[in-house]
Amino acid sequence: MEKKKYELCLEVLSRFAKVGLLDKLVLIGSWCLYFYEDFFAGLNYLPSIRTRDIDLLVPLPQKNKTEIDVPKMLEDLGFVVGFIGSKGYMRLNHPELIVEFLVPERGRGSDKPFPLPNLKMSAQPLRYLDFLAANTMRVKFDNMIINVPHPAAYGLHKLIIYKRRRKKDKADKDIQQALMIFGCFEEMGDFRKLKEIFRSMPKKWQSNVIRNLSDLDRKDIKEILTS
Amino acid sequence: MIIKNVLEEELNNSLRMKKLYEEKLKKLGKGSLYAKKIKGKVYYYLIKRIKGKVHLVYIGKLSQERIDEYGKEKILRAKYRKLLSQTKKQILFLKRSLRGKEEV
Numbered sequence: 071m072e073k074k075k076y077e078l079c080l081e082v083l084s085r086f087a088k089v090g091l092l093d094k095l096v097l098i099g100s101w102c103l104y105f106y107e108d109f110f111a112g113l114n115y116l117p118s119i120r121t122r123d124i125d126l127l128v129p130l131p132q133k134n135k136t137e138i139d140v141p142k143m144l145e146d147l148g149f150v151v152g153f154i155g156s157k158g159y160m161r162l163n164h165p166e167l168i169v170e171f172l173v174p175e176r177g178r179g180s181d182k183p184f185p186l187p188n189l190k191m192s193a194q195p196l197r198y199l200d201f202l203a204a205n206t207m208r209v210k211f212d213n214m215i216i217n218v219p220h221p222a223a224y225g226l227h228k229l230i231i232y233k234r235r236r237k238k239d240k241a242d243k244d245i246q247q248a249l250m251i252f253g254c255f256e257e258m259g260d261f262r263k264l265k266e267i268f269r270s271m272p273k274k275w276q277s278n279v280i281r282n283l284s285d286l287d288r289k290d291i292k293e294i295l296t297s
Numbered sequence: 298m299i300i301k302n303v304l305e306e307e308l309n310n311s312l313r314m315k316k317l318y319e320e321k322l323k324k325l326g327k328g329s330l331y332a333k334k335i336k337g338k339v340y341y342y343l344i345k346r347i348k349g350k351v352h353l354v355y356i357g358k359l360s361q362e363r364i365d366e367y368g369k370e371k372i373l374r375a376k377y378r379k380l381l382s383q384t385k386k387q388i389l390f391l392k393r394s395l396r397g398k399e400e401v
Contacts, residue, residue, distance in 0.1 A: 121303060122310060145373070148380045150317045163314045165383045239302035
């Protein structure tokens, strides 16, 4: 099942790359851990369990101006459109994978789906995604260039959002992933990017990260970030 | 605990997916296209099974576009059937896994 999942994920990404869409998206969520393997090569990097969801962030304002019928593009692979939540944002379902689009939530926020008419899809708006969109890196994989958040940004983001989770298991998974990434930075002994991204965060977010690290009793990481 | 919750989430996804594939299959309709040559002209029939019996439903002449559509539908129907069966197997597997004993 795992092999099929990888193959299908790469097929989806390569289809997006062919029409020039992949370049305008950022792969977030647990799937991007898979693409950090080169970044953390030679270290004790063992990405945790991946769910079926491929979360694709559409940075705002949208860069894609061409019309791409995403559901139609993936139909022959067996993806079917499903609606989730009380307001019904769209996602593409397959037994191996679920493709979902996300956008950064701004202002007061809304529980309504964010329309992406150019893609014939809608997206779920979520907080703190601007931070991920602002700190990306490009990974070359299978003749594709994939945008993923910088691992430092990914870890810091997880450290902020875990407190906002309703489900404890999701929060535990966030903590686990954040600590694994920080562990790899410790192993690398290079904290420049981690500190740089941390300092680029608004002061309030920085104090949230510090407070959350104290709650997790991780003074070592706290010292690195604040030194 | 994390694994159990991931499995529960996956089970809910699979149940949702099963429903979606069943709906899609219902919308696609049943039957295969069958061409019959009568006095040099081609007429089309839809072969389908109704209550266990095979029936030939007359359609008549069809444009190439419509024939292609039937072809695409047939491929898609086979694909959805396969994925539905895969989803059902996943549901069984996940239900069985979730029924397993937890360590205390």
